[in-house]
Amino acid sequence: MDIRIFEDNQELDQAAARLIADLAKAKPDAVLGLATGSTPVGIYRSLIETAAAERVSFKRITTYNLDEYVGLTPDNEQSYAYYMNQHLFSKIDIPLNQTFLPDGMADDLDAFCAKYDRMLESARVDLQLLGLGHNGHIGFNEPDRELTAGTHVVTLDEATREANARFFASLDEVPKQAVTMGVGSILKAARILLVVRGADKAEVVKRALSGPVTTDCPASLLQLHADVTVLLDKEAASLLA
Numbered sequence: 001m002d003i004r005i006f007e008d009n010q011e012l013d014q015a016a017a018r019l020i021a022d023l024a025k026a027k028p029d030a031v032l033g034l035a036t037g038s039t040p041v042g043i044y045r046s047l048i049e050t051a052a053a054e055r056v057s058f059k060r061i062t063t064y065n066l067d068e069y070v071g072l073t074p075d076n077e078q079s080y081a082y083y084m085n086q087h088l089f090s091k092i093d094i095p096l097n098q099t100f101l102p103d104g105m106a107d108d109l110d111a112f113c114a115k116y117d118r119m120l121e122s123a124r125v126d127l128q129l130l131g132l133g134h135n136g137h138i139g140f141n142e143p144d145r146e147l148t149a150g151t152h153v154v155t156l157d158e159a160t161r162e163a164n165a166r167f168f169a170s171l172d173e174v175p176k177q178a179v180t181m182g183v184g185s186i187l188k189a190a191r192i193l194l195v196v197r198g199a200d201k202a203e204v205v206k207r208a209l210s211g212p213v214t215t216d217c218p219a220s221l222l223q224l225h226a227d228v229t230v231l232l233d234k235e236a237a238s239l240l241a
């Protein structure tokens, strides 16, 4: 694993944006796996600035998001589809029909999950951006005795709902289920970019990067991947040896 530690959060954002922009330059039809949450907000902001300054085009780029809540329409401000449009897609030149997210409104969610996996399989993600949950989740793959390889419907841990309640009017409004890429789908990406910040994530960073590989900490499975870059702020890195 290539672990890089940053003193300054803006530098961290710029480093992540640089990796994505360089890929888009080197491979104009690259396939990106994208994440939502707090962590990527600054990365997307920096990527938009870099794309404008260096004329990086996303016209031939395709994107696949990790996850989406069940039951939220794309025009719901809390949906990840809304988030992606707001924070990235509307501010770069990517055609929206080349951006894909799990459909949490699908009538047949299982059929949708199988279809999303077929799409991922033929697209082949070049770079997957990941954040890290306090409980070690990646995407919405929550700690469990067993993990699911492919895209699937997941019941969110109460801790995850509580952590995400900050984006909703109340905890009651946080959906109980989500559709997420599975760990197998995530690990198929050619390269993985894990970004984590904050002292509150120091413990889970240590477990994910230097603890045993275990389904109790889904992010620890990243240790099995050959090409993982980890960008940490110094607080998140504070418990690493």
Ligand code: F6R
Pocket: 034, 035, 036, 037, 038, 039, 040, 066, 067, 130, 131, 132, 133, 134, 137, 138, 139, 140
């Ligand atoms: C988001 C996702 C989640 C988040 C994680 C960290 O698409 O898949 O795994 O990356 O919950 O969230 P933040 O960045 O809000 O701390």
